[in-house]
Amino acid sequence: MAWIGAYSRPVPLVHSCHMRTFPGFLIVALAAAGCQREERQLRLDPPVVAALEQIALMPNRISGTPPQIYFALDRPYEENAYNLSQGKRLYSWFGCKACHADGQGGAGPAFLDGWWYYGPEMVSIFASIRDGRPHGMPAFRDQMTTEQIWQLAGYVQTIGAYSAKTAAPSRNDEKQTRPAENRAPAAKLFDEGPTPVHTDQGPTP
């Protein structure tokens, strides 16, 4: 290709087309690599489920660490579209809408404003659903399985996420009452207000 530089005249169109073939190939190859299907974990072995339950919470029951298995499974409930979709189903099936509406809140706090009373971490949300919280949040320990609680926690985190996620749950067939779950992060949509009160709790509305 050294001749292109040798002649100080525009490269004929035909030749430039040849030159574009290689990047074109590259684009197609990259796009084909994107066809890989997302892994769906439909069945968890009972010991895995038992391990997933072992979260370590701080003494004030806000924040903590998920069990080792959670990282071994590559954080399956935050960025996996299938688990998020299941979480979205559970959100309506288990009556979350009765208090939290579509994320706007009502009798219970809103998720959309990005202000988390008990912190935005998965473990805190998991603990809130499993064990309940004061002032009316019931415990779902006896109604849902551990896997379902993780799925629901992942979905709830998505509603008030600070950063946009690469995975999204399934589409809504009903009227849209709020921005989509994989929209721009809550921090950009809503006024953050003053600096956070507590490092775990996110910005105050």
Added chain:
Amino acid sequence: MKLRATARLRALIPALALAGCTGWQSAIDVHGASAISLKHLIVMIVATCSVVWALVIATLIVALWRRREARESAIALDPRRQRRMTLAVGGAVAATVIVISAFTVSSFFTTRQLTAAGADNLTIKVRGLQWWWGVEYFGSKPELRFETANEIHIPVGRNVRVQLEGLDVIHSFWVPSLAGKQDLIPGRPNEITIRAERAGVYRGQCAEFCGLQHAHMAFFVVAEEQRAFEAWTALQRDNAVASSDEEVIAGQRVFLSRPCAACHAIRGTAANGKIGPDLTHVGGRKYIAAGLLETTRGSLAAWIADPQTLKPGNNMPMVPLAAEELRSVSAYLASLK
């Protein structure tokens, strides 16, 4: 010897193919009013098309075999020959138009007849979900209403209006032996009329791909005489009977204290979940998990122990139960006749 075996095998293939046309799920072996008229339409169209095909092939063979006439000049016009050609081509065009119009008209009248509902109506509601069917029966009073799942009972010789409602994705209600297909579309109420002319059990299934377990979304239509149908409805309306058996009572305790009751309802107990199938009389149904397994205490236990292995992706979670709990809860469910 070997030749004869292959010949016998060849004879077996059409016999097997024909055998596939009969049974409890076949659009050819029909016992319902709509399915019968649809079958007439199919037979009429296939027969006519076969005759047309045979005529075309015969004409082609004649044209290939006939000796070409010796002519003085290829471009010379022969008025007699031209008239014959015009007649033949005109006749073929006219026949095509007649056949196609006859098909269109008869197909129009058959489909119109399918939607015409008779006066003697029984109305039920069928909901399609991933991947099972919810069935709701109404009565003259609200307390006569009841729900069941994956099994529809209908009286023989009566028109049954089936209101269809899709709740998650598009499904399609299809009982080939009784009627054609009708889609269940979320947000759009639909309906189909079925009528069984003969008592029997007819298998139906979802006819619109609806996800992972589309293939395991079957249901059964049990057509029975009016008296048997009334006895069945009376039984279904009743609450689940309390048993005095110790194991059954223990099973009920497990059912109510574990996540089971959050999704399933058993009338007469505190379990009133609306997410999964109503289990009030689950032991009396022929199949569980939308036609996946025959209802026995063993299959119930297998299903509860590991639903994701039996039907991967379905929405029933694996609830961790101790062996004793599993045994009693399956005894309890099997006892709910």
